[in-house]
Amino acid sequence: MLLAIVAIGIVGLAYLLYNVKNLIFTPKCQFIEISIEDENFLLVSDLHIATKQLRKSDLHKIGDYMARENIRSLFILGDLFDDFHKKISTEHLSRELKKALKLLKLPEKSQIFITFSRNSHDPIISADKIELTLDSLNIIAANKPIRLRAGETTLILLHGDLAVKNGALAYIINKVGNYFQRKYFVEESLKKKLGINKDSWLVMGHTHIPFEHELCLEITTKNKSSRSFRMYSRR
Numbered sequence: 001m002l003l004a005i006v007a008i009g010i011v012g013l014a015y016l017l018y019n020v021k022n023l024i025f026t027p028k029c030q031f032i033e034i035s036i037e038d039e040n041f042l043l044v045s046d047l048h049i050a051t052k053q054l055r056k057s058d059l060h061k062i063g064d065y066m067a068r069e070n071i072r073s074l075f076i077l078g079d080l081f082d083d084f085h086k087k088i089s090t091e092h093l094s095r096e097l098k099k100a101l102k103l104l105k106l107p108e109k110s111q112i113f114i115t116f117s118r119n120s121h122d123p124i125i126s127a128d129k130i131e132l133t134l135d136s137l138n139i140i141a142a143n144k145p146i147r148l149r150a151g152e153t154t155l156i157l158l159h160g161d162l163a164v165k166n167g168a169l170a171y172i173i174n175k176v177g178n179y180f181q182r183k184y185f186v187e188e189s190l191k192k193k194l195g196i197n198k199d200s201w202l203v204m205g206h207t208h209i210p211f212e213h214e215l216c217l218e219i220t221t222k223n224k225s226s227r228s229f230r231m232y233s234r235r
Contacts, residue, residue, distance in 0.1 A: 078159025
């Protein structure tokens with residue numbers, strides 16, 4: 001009995017260390033550099049669209065909001081898909097992206113930037129960055145975090161599995177951190193490990209703990225402000 005308990009403890013500790021090693025050691029990280037002229041853009045994450053999803057959903061509200069607010073740049077910070085974690089060709093990626101983005105009802109000529117999660121859910125693409133045009137949408141899909149320069153503002157955009165591989169564990173860590181007045185412990189720790197300066201933003205998903213109680217965040221670079229709003233969330 002004691003041996004079994006010790007074995008379970010060792011396995012549990014090994015699993016924990018495997019998942020959080022980048023919060024202990026400084027992770028190696030390369031960025032895809034993106035610059036845009038838009039003053040307004042939209043950031044979303046964790047949409048978890050099933051590849052066979054045919055039912056109607058609230059995802060169209062993303063496109064509705066963009067059209068209403070005249071936003072034409074959308075950044076998707078990982079877990080766009082729910083059941084698509086495998087190596088795929090560019091052609092296969094194009095087909096699945098076309099189906100998924102159709103659900104969002106995005107305005108014509110929108111720019112879509114996607115940083116895929118590396119450990120689950122999202123596809124494993126063949127290059128660091130793939131550029132596509134689907135219908136009237138211009139798309140850049142990357143398997144690395146994005147360093148975005150929008151005006152005078154710099155943002156590091158990533159899914160969050162760089163910090164803690166398992167999303168459920170990241171959620172638990174942040175919940176425990178909240179108890180000790182460290183509401184965004186995972187995000188704060190990763191920002192420090194990556195050496196991101198105080199004048200830059202780090203924006204990530206993965207934990208399923210919405211920013212200021214809500215999932216979607218619009219950054220207005222003109223005055224470096226942010227505002228959150230309830231548009232679409234999935235717990």
